Structures are given as structure tokens and as C-alpha cells.
Amino acid sequence: MSKTDTDNSREQEDLGAAGSQLSTAPREEPANLPGLGVIGWTRWFWRQLTSMRVALLLLLLLSLGAIPGSLIPQTGADAGKVEDFRAAHTTLAPVYDKLGLFHVYSSVWFSAIYILLFVSLIGCIVPRTWQFVGQLRGRPPAAPKRLTRLPAYTTWRTEADPEQVREAALALLKKRRFRAHAAGDAVAAEKGYLRELGNLAFHVALIVLLVAFASGQLYKSDGTKLMVEGDGFSNALPMYDDFKSGSLFQTDDLVPFSFDLTDFRGTYEVSGPNKGTPRTYEAKIKYSEGAYGKEKATTVKVNEPLKIDDAKVYLVSHGYAPVITVRDGKGKVVYRDAVPLLPLDGNVTSQGVVKVMDGYRDAKGAKDQLGIKAFFLPTYGGPGMEIASAFPALLNPMLNLEPYHGDLGVDSGLPQSVYQLDKTHMKDFKDAKGAQLRVNLQPGETMKLPDGAGTVTFEKNIKEWAGFEIVQERGSGWALGGAVTAIFGLAGSLFIQRRRVWVRAVRGADGVTVVEMAGLGRSESAKVPEELGVLAGHLYDRAPGAPDSGAASDADPAETPDPQVVPAEGAEK
Amino acid sequence: MTLAAATNEHLASLSNTLIYSSMAVYTLAFFAYIAEWLFGSRSKVARTAAALTADAARTASAPAVTVKQAGGTTVLERPKVVVRSASGARDVPDGPGAHGGDEQGDLYGRIAVSLTVLAFLVELGGVVTRAASVQRAPWGNMYEFNITFSTVAVGVYLGLLVLRKNVRWLGLFLITTVLLDLGLAVTVLYTASDQLVPALHSYWLYIHVSTAIFCGAVFYVGAVATVLYLFKDSYENKLQTGGKPGRFASSVLERLPASASLDKFAYRVNAAVFPLWTFTIIAGAIWAGDAWGRYWNWDPKETWSFITWIAYACYLHARATAGWKGRKAAYLAMIAFACWLFNYYGVNIFVSGKHSYADVGLGVLRTAGF
Numbered sequence: 001m002s003k004t005d006t007d008n009s010r011e012q013e014d015l016g017a018a019g020s021q022l023s024t025a026p027r028e029e030p031a032n033l034p035g036l037g038v039i040g041w042t043r044w045f046w047r048q049l050t051s052m053r054v055a056l057l058l059l060l061l062l063s064l065g066a067i068p069g070s071l072i073p074q075t076g077a078d079a080g081k082v083e084d085f086r087a088a089h090t091t092l093a094p095v096y097d098k099l100g101l102f103h104v105y106s107s108v109w110f111s112a113i114y115i116l117l118f119v120s121l122i123g124c125i126v127p128r129t130w131q132f133v134g135q136l137r138g139r140p141p142a143a144p145k146r147l148t149r150l151p152a153y154t155t156w157r158t159e160a161d162p163e164q165v166r167e168a169a170l171a172l173l174k175k176r177r178f179r180a181h182a183a184g185d186a187v188a189a190e191k192g193y194l195r196e197l198g199n200l201a202f203h204v205a206l207i208v209l210l211v212a213f214a215s216g217q218l219y220k221s222d223g224t225k226l227m228v229e230g231d232g233f234s235n236a237l238p239m240y241d242d243f244k245s246g247s248l249f250q251t252d253d254l255v256p257f258s259f260d261l262t263d264f265r266g267t268y269e270v271s272g273p274n275k276g277t278p279r280t281y282e283a284k285i286k287y288s289e290g291a292y293g294k295e296k297a298t299t300v301k302v303n304e305p306l307k308i309d310d311a312k313v314y315l316v317s318h319g320y321a322p323v324i325t326v327r328d329g330k331g332k333v334v335y336r337d338a339v340p341l342l343p344l345d346g347n348v349t350s351q352g353v354v355k356v357m358d359g360y361r362d363a364k365g366a367k368d369q370l371g372i373k374a375f376f377l378p379t380y381g382g383p384g385m386e387i388a389s390a391f392p393a394l395l396n397p398m399l400n401l402e403p404y405h406g407d408l409g410v411d412s413g414l415p416q417s418v419y420q421l422d423k424t425h426m427k428d429f430k431d432a433k434g435a436q437l438r439v440n441l442q443p444g445e446t447m448k449l450p451d452g453a454g455t456v457t458f459e460k461n462i463k464e465w466a467g468f469e470i471v472q473e474r475g476s477g478w479a480l481g482g483a484v485t486a487i488f489g490l491a492g493s494l495f496i497q498r499r500r501v502w503v504r505a506v507r508g509a510d511g512v513t514v515v516e517m518a519g520l521g522r523s524e525s526a527k528v529p530e531e532l533g534v535l536a537g538h539l540y541d542r543a544p545g546a547p548d549s550g551a552a553s554d555a556d557p558a559e560t561p562d563p564q565v566v567p568a569e570g571a572e573k
Numbered sequence: 574m575t576l577a578a579a580t581n582e583h584l585a586s587l588s589n590t591l592i593y594s595s596m597a598v599y600t601l602a603f604f605a606y607i608a609e610w611l612f613g614s615r616s617k618v619a620r621t622a623a624a625l626t627a628d629a630a631r632t633a634s635a636p637a638v639t640v641k642q643a644g645g646t647t648v649l650e651r652p653k654v655v656v657r658s659a660s661g662a663r664d665v666p667d668g669p670g671a672h673g674g675d676e677q678g679d680l681y682g683r684i685a686v687s688l689t690v691l692a693f694l695v696e697l698g699g700v701v702t703r704a705a706s707v708q709r710a711p712w713g714n715m716y717e718f719n720i721t722f723s724t725v726a727v728g729v730y731l732g733l734l735v736l737r738k739n740v741r742w743l744g745l746f747l748i749t750t751v752l753l754d755l756g757l758a759v760t761v762l763y764t765a766s767d768q769l770v771p772a773l774h775s776y777w778l779y780i781h782v783s784t785a786i787f788c789g790a791v792f793y794v795g796a797v798a799t800v801l802y803l804f805k806d807s808y809e810n811k812l813q814t815g816g817k818p819g820r821f822a823s824s825v826l827e828r829l830p831a832s833a834s835l836d837k838f839a840y841r842v843n844a845a846v847f848p849l850w851t852f853t854i855i856a857g858a859i860w861a862g863d864a865w866g867r868y869w870n871w872d873p874k875e876t877w878s879f880i881t882w883i884a885y886a887c888y889l890h891a892r893a894t895a896g897w898k899g900r901k902a903a904y905l906a907m908i909a910f911a912c913w914l915f916n917y918y919g920v921n922i923f924v925s926g927k928h929s930y931a932d933v934g935l936g937v938l939r940t941a942g943f
């Protein structure tokens with residue numbers, strides 16, 4: 001590498017100012033340590049932070065830092081998984097906790113990396129923008145002394161006057177949208193400023209993107225609500241099943257609206273290899289904006305959320321809610337409700353729990369509680385297929401109930417899932433053989449609890465439920481704008497070549513004009529010599545060659561088509 | 574069974590037949606490429622060594638206008654452009670390609686390319702019939718993903734050939750991995766075509782996945798070039814410092830393009846798809862925004878796409894940073910491609926196994942394979 005560097009600096013001297021400012025990339029400076037007190041150190045630190053080397057390092061760190069979050073369970077994605085992990089790894093979990101590894105993307109160290117990166121980015125963009133403006137105001141640098149040293153070079157002798165040649169060259173270059181001007185005995189021209197502009201736009205867009213993303217995170221709210229057909233919801237904190245929000249979010253920020261789920265409908269492929277694949281999910285709802293808005297009806301589909309101001313209502317899940325009626329020992333109805341069950345697979349095999357807490361009395365009239373495990377198949381495929389549903393729609397519903405009685409433990413103060421049964425204080429109901437009672441019911445059928453402890457009925461009208469996610473996130477428009485700008489900026493930055501062309505025309509010692517043309521690209525590219533060849537061809541037509549004094553006729557005799565590009569030995573094609 | 578189901582099964586088995594046939598033709602192409610390399614090795618090519626040991630004074634001399642005397646009148650030729658490589662770069666000519674200038678080798682090479690075209694068409698047929706049999710895009714599972722991916726990778730290679738790029742030397746390396754990829758697909762990853770997918774009908778998802786596959790194929794071509802660059806570069810280094818590389822290494826590496834050309838090719842390829850990769854991630858975010866409620870969720874797939882993106886950005890930055898050009902940048906490119914691979918295979922196998930159906934209610938709607 002060191003060889004390359006010295007070569008480069010030698011080359012730089014050869015070219016003088018010609019190659020300077022072809023980009024606005026910061027120059028790499030040696031990392032000399034300053035000895036100048038606080039200001040010196042600050043300046044040193046700032047220079048380091050805004051150098052390409054450190055930007056590169058920070059980028060690497062950012063990608064490394066993102067890895068643990070994809071491998072370790074994250075509280076933001078699934079708090080339950082984190083709890084399982086904590087239980088399974090008692091020594092590792094506290095260490096992870098200290099390092100913030102359960103919430104990597106909001107941890108101190110991850111934030112530190114990207115904040116440093118963006119400080120670096122800003123520190124990089126500002127001077128580059130000024131430099132670029134300066135370059136736009138200025139003119140392309142004058143021709144270097146020895147054009148032969150440039151990556152692409154050509155020359156010929158002509159009988160036209162040098163002034164004429166220069167004029168023709170200036171006109172030609174301007175016509176081809178180069179910024180060109182005559183300086184001394186040569187014309188200097190440059191093209192491809194859009195590259196730099198694209199590059200700056202891209203980096204600015206990254207900042208916009210980050211700011212939009214960050215403010216979105218800080219102000220966002222995100223909650224879920226499970227609703228059985230007929231249920232209503234109004235957008236207030238207590239209505240949510242589950243609610244998360246950013247640190248700057250305030251309850252007042254919730255957009256006021258309310259809606260009722262009137263009907264949920266799912267359709268499925270009924271045949272072929274995709275049998276059972278969902279085709280449509282639709283939730284018909286009635287909603288009203290504001291506190292007293294007019295009621296409107298609409299349909300929310302999987303990829304088509306309902307948008308109200310900054311809030312969006314997504315349909316994210318669905319399942320069945322069989323209506324269950326429980327009568328106690330005296331025949332009194334103590335429970336009648338639609339019980340939402342959670343799906344276990346693509347054919348909506350579902351399970352859940354019916355909890356009867358108050359009012360139930362057993363055969364002897366004593367207060368008791370009931371917990372009934374429910375396992376539901378929307379389509380029972382026939383004997384031997386009790387384990388899983390055969391189809392997601394309600395073709396042949398079957399409900400398997402497994403009742404227990406005792407203390408549900410809901411009053412213990414510990415949070416409890418409505419979908420799980422804590423059996424620590426519950427007793428089985430036994431069947432005739434002394435095993436746990438389990439009964440399969442079809443709609444309309446009733447199960448008797450042993451010894452006159454009551455009945456459980458699986459009602460005919462099975463309801464469906466829909467899970468909604470209500471998200472409020474600002475700045476997604478900005479994020480999208482930033483993203484689109486980033487793509488275009490990037491394309492400009494990567495696909496446009498910034499290059500310079502010089503044309504020198506001077507009268508030689510024998511009175512014949514010598515034209516020299518040379519091209520320089522920011523990076524080596526086949527396009528620069530090709531373009532130079534085309535330009536030379538056009539200029540040659542205006543200033544045709546003069547016969548040489550005969551000395552040069554030993555040149556390569558091979559015919560090459562116009563525009564000719566002859567690679568020097570070893571040059572890249 | 575309905576009539577529609579019968580046609581679908583018929584199409585699915587046709588697809589399998591086509592995929593197996595394409596593997597057979599790829600195998601023939603593989604042998605033809607081998608023959609190309611074997612015949613090529615007979616000719617003695619040692620241009621790299623010659624160039625590196627030759628006099629340093631060989632840099633381009635100023636060209637002269639050529640004058641041709643033709644029957645008394647003087648016909649002037651147009652000026653020629655002389656190209657110099659940047660200072661510091663080694664002036665090494667590109668190798669002649671696998672055939673090494675040997676005529677018979679070249680013939681085998683041409684046969685190999687023709688067979689590759691045939692195999693590509695057959696495989697493409699296999700992918701299309703598979704898609705028709707499941708009536709959706711052919712990337713619902715890893716089997717389908719693998720066959721689509723290798724088809725696109727070969728398509729990219731053939732596309733470069735059609736554009737008259739000097740890339741025939743890629744053939745053997747590419748076809749070898751395509752055969753491995755297909756072998757893996759039909760044995761370990763095979764999934765019968767009645768796989769369920771949820772009805773996530775969003776054209777953003779289609780755009781997202783198809784561009785992701787295309788980007789992957791192009792990144793793959795770039796990665797092959799990068800690996801070859803690393804070999805060729807150490808070979809040139811060895812020659813330059815007076816070392817004597819082994820005969821096999823010389824025979825293979827002499828025929829490849831110069832390390833500088835390989836490096837540049839790899840850069841071009843990677844830089845050219847980087848904006849598309851950026852777009853792919855954004856399309857995914859838009860889809861996620863429509864389907865999940867948040868456009869960025871840090872789920873493992875998204876995270877690894879982001880990591881891959883940053884890794885390629887690192888590579889592009891490295892190339893613009895003094896002291897990081899060349900081998901160091903090439904290592905970054907390899908890391909970046911490894912991230913891409915991990916995103917598609919690793920995340921599916923190791924990570925999403927733990928993460929899928931995280932919350933069952935949502936899981937059912939959210940499983941999209943990607």
C-alpha cells in the first residue's frame with residue numbers, strides 16, 4: 001500500500017492542480033497527535049470524527065452492533081420470549097440486562113454508534129457542500145503542463161490556427177454540456193457535477209431518514225385490540241389489550257375516533273394444492289372520527305389499513321369466538337359469552353379458556369369457580385382427525401371442552417393470561433372411568449358436568465374475532481421522501497462520472513499547429529478515453545491533420561475503427 | 574379432485590422434470606468448461622510474469638499521427654487515444670480467458686456457453702411451471718427460492734455475455750455453485766408444491782422479493798470476481814517479489830483477467846446493484862408498513878438486510894478511502910456477501926425457527942417466508 005501512496009503523491013505533483021477537487025471527499029490526514037491543550041484536542045477529535053476512516057469504522061460498528069439484536073430475543077418484539085430466555089439462562093440474563101442486549105436498538109451503546117455516525121455525517125456534509133458550491137462558482141482548473149501524463153491522451157498536427165482550434169474546441173465542449181473555458185493556450189472543461197450533487201443529496205437524505213425515524217419512534221404509539229363481532233372500541237388508553245409508546249408520547253396525542261366491528265369475513269381456496277390458503281380477510285366496521293363524528297362504514301383488509309389522521313388501524317389477526325353458555329347446579333345461567341380462541345395453525349385449530357368467576361354454585365350450592373379448557377376445530381375432518389382442523393373455514397365445527405373447578409387464581413394479584421389456565425388450585429372433573437372429563441361438542445350440543453354440577457352449551461352462532469393494531473407514527477412521509485431521494489442520489493453518485501478534458505493547441509517550431517487532448521476521470525474508467533476519442537474525432541473534422549515530416553510513420557499500422565482507443569500496455573479496458 | 578387441481582399436479586411434476594433436466598444439462602456444461610480449462614492449459618501463457626519483470630520504462634510513449642502513403646496521396650488517420658493506467662497500479666495484461674488462446678479450448682468454451690444457455694432455458698421453464706402450478710410467485714419456500722435464485726444468477730452471467738463483457742472466465746465457478754445450489758434444492762430443501770402461503774396480496778411484496786433475488790444474483794457474481802481477485806492479486810504479488818507460484822496456480826491464474834480488472838469488475842457489479850438493493854429494502858419497508866403497521870420492526874430479516882446494506886456501504890466507502898483500496902476492500906465485499914447469504918439461508922434456518930409464530934394470532938397473517 002505504501003508504494004501506491006508514494007506513487008500517488010508523485011503523480012499528484014505531475015498533474016498539479018488538474019486533478020484537485022475532482023471530488024469533495026475529505027483528504028486523509030495522518031493521525032498526528034496534537035499537543036495543544038483542549039482546543040487542539042477538540043479540533044483533532046473533530047477532524048478524526050469527520051474523516052472517512054472513522055466514518056468507515058462507525059459504519060462497521062453499526063452493522064456489528066445490529067447483529068445481537070437479531071439473535072437474542074428483544075423485549076420490543078416479543079417480551080414473552082425474553083422472559084423464557086431469562087428463566088433458561090440465569091447467569092447470562094443479568095449480563096445481557098446490563099449490556100442492554102434485550103433491547104439492542106434502543107440501548108445506550110447502539111444509540112452512541114449511530115449518533116456518532118450522524119455527527120460524523122453532518123461534519124462531513126457541511127464542508128463538502130461549501131466546497132462543492134465553491135467548485136460550481138469556480139472554473140475547471142487549467143491544463144497541466146504535460147498532458148501526456150494523463151490517463152487518456154491524444155495528439156495530432158493540423159494546419160488550422162491554434163486560436164481556431166481552441167475556439168472550435170470550446171464550442172464543441174460547450175455543446176456537449178461541459179463547463180468549459182479557455183485558459184492560456186488551452187481549453188479546460190469539466191462535466192458530471194451531478195455526481196457530487198447526488199452524493200451530497202444521498203448523505204443529506206440519510207439524515208432526513210434518521211430524524212424521521214427517530215421522531216417516529218419517540219412519538220409513536222402502538223397498541224392492539226382483539227374484538228369479537230359486535231364489540232366496540234374507542235381510541236383511549238384503557239381500551240387497549242396491549243399498548244406501547246415512545247418516550248415522548250403523551251396520552252393526549254391519541255387521535256380521537258371510535259369504531260365497531262360489525263362483521264369479519266375470511267375466504268379460502270377450496271381446492272387445488274393451495275387448498276386452505278386464505279384469499280381474503282375483511283373486517284367490516286363502522287367508525288366515527290372525533291368525539292361526536294358521523295358514523296361511516298368501511299372495510300379494513302390485510303394490506304389496507306384505515307387511516308384517520310396520523311393513526312392507522314390495521315387488521316392483523318383473526319380467529320373464532322364460540323359462544324358458550326354455562327348453567328350452574330341450579331340450572332341458572334351464570335355465563336354466556338363469546339370466547340375468543342387463539343389459532344395454532346394455518347387451518348385455525350384454536351385453543352383458549354372459558355373462565356367462570358362469579359355467580360357459579362356447584363351441585364351443593366357452594367360458591368366455586370370454573371375453568372374450562374377449549375380446543376376448537378372449525379373443520380373437523382372425521383374420526384381420527386381430532387388433533388387439528390382440516391380447513392380454516394367453519395365447515396364442520398367441533399369444540400372439545402375439558403372442565404376444571406376450584407380457584408382460578410385471578411384474585412392472587414399476579415397478571416394472568418386470559419388464554420391460559422393456571423391449574424395449581426383447580427381440580428379435575430372426572431368422567432365415568434375416573435379420567436379427566438373431555439367432551440367433543442357440535443354446535444348446539446350441551447355437556448353435562450358430573451354429579452349435577454351444571455351444564456356447558458356450545459351455542460350455534462359461532463362468532464369470529466379480528467385483531468386490530470392501532471399505530472400512530474409521525475414522520476413516515478419524511479422517511480419515504482428521504483428514502484426516495486437517497487435512491488436517486490445514490491444512482492447519481494454511483495453512475496455518473498465526473499471528468500475533465502483539456503485541449504491544448506500551440507504552434508510548433510515548424511509552424512504547424514500541434515493539438516493535444518487529454519482526459520481525466522475521478523476514477524479510472526473506460527468511458528473517459530472513449531469520450532475523449534469521440535471528442536477528438538469531432539475536433540479532428542474541424543482541424544484536419546497535417547502530413548507529418550515523415551518521422552512518425554512507424555506508428556501502429558493496424559486499422560482501428562473510429563473513434564480509436566489504443567490501450568497502452570497494461571492499461572485497463 | 575377437481576380438474577384445476579389435476580392440471581396443477583401435472584404442472585408441478587413437469588416442473589420437477591425440467592429442474593432435473595436442467596441439472597443434467599448444467600452438468601454437461603460443467604464438463605465442457607472443464608475441457609476448456611484443460612485444453613487451455615496446454616498453451617504456455619505467462620504474460621503476467623513477463624509484464625511484471627519487464628522494464629519499467631514501458632509506459633506509453635507519446636503517440637504519433639499515423640500517415641499512410643497510398644498511391645501518392647496522403648491519407649491521414651484519425652488520432653488515436655492512448656490510455657495509461659493510474660500510477661501505482663500494476664501494469665499487467667488481462668489473461669486470455671480459460672481457453673488460454675488454445676483453439677480447441679475455445680471451441681469447448683463455446684460449447685459450454687451454449688449448453689449453459691440451454692440449461693438456463695430449461696431451468697427457467699422449471700421455475701415458470703412451478704409458479705403456474707402454485708399460482709403465485711415461485712419463492713414461497715426455500716426450494717423455490719433456490720431454483721429461482723440460481724436461474725437469475727445464470728441469467729445475469731448470460732446477460733453480461735450478451736452485453737459483450739469479458740466474463741466467460743466466470744463460467745466454471747458459476748456453474749459449479751449453481752449445481753451445488755440445485756443439488757441442495759432438490760435433496761435437502763425440496764418442498765412439495767402444495768405449500769400454504771397467506772394471502773398477502775401486495776405488489777410491494779412481489780417487487781421486494783424479486784429485486785432481492787436479482788440483487789443477490791448480481792452480488793453473487795461480484796463475490797466470485799472478488800474471490801478470484803484475491804487469488805490473482807496474491808499471485809501477482811508473489812511474482813513481483815520474485816516468488817515462484819505453483820504450476821497449477823500459474824496455469825489457472827494466468828488465464829484470468831489481471832487483478833486490477835477483476836477488482837474493477839467486482840466493484841462495478843457491486844456498485845451497480847447497490848441502489849437497487851437500497852430500493853429493495855425500502856420496498857420491503859413499505860410493504861411492512863402496509864401489512865404490519867410499522868415500516869421498520871427490526872425483525873431478523875430486516876435487521877440482516879440492513880446489516881448487508883451497511884456492509885456494502887462500508888465496501889463502497891472503503892474504495893474511496895486511501896489505505897483501504899484493494900485487498901482490504903475486497904475482504905469487506907466478502908463479508909458483505911456473507912451477510913447476504915446469512916440473511917437468506919442462516920436467518921431462515923437458525924433464526925426464524927425461533928421467531929416464527931411468535932404470537933400466534935399475528936403469526937398466521939405475518940408468515941410470508943420473507
Ligand code: HEM
Nearest residue numbers: 023025026050051052055117120121124493886889890893
Ligand atoms: C449511514 C451512513 C453512510 C452511508 C450508508 C454512506 C454511503 C455512501 C455511499 C454508498 C457512497 C458512494 C460511494 C462511491 O461513490 O463509490 C458514499 C460516498 C461518500 N461518503 Fe458516505 N455514507 C455514510 C456515511 C458517511 C459519513 C459519516 C461520511 C463522512 C465522514 C461519509 C462520507 C462520504 C464521502 C466523502 C463520500 C464520497 C466519496 C467520494 O466521492 O469518493 N459518508 N457514502
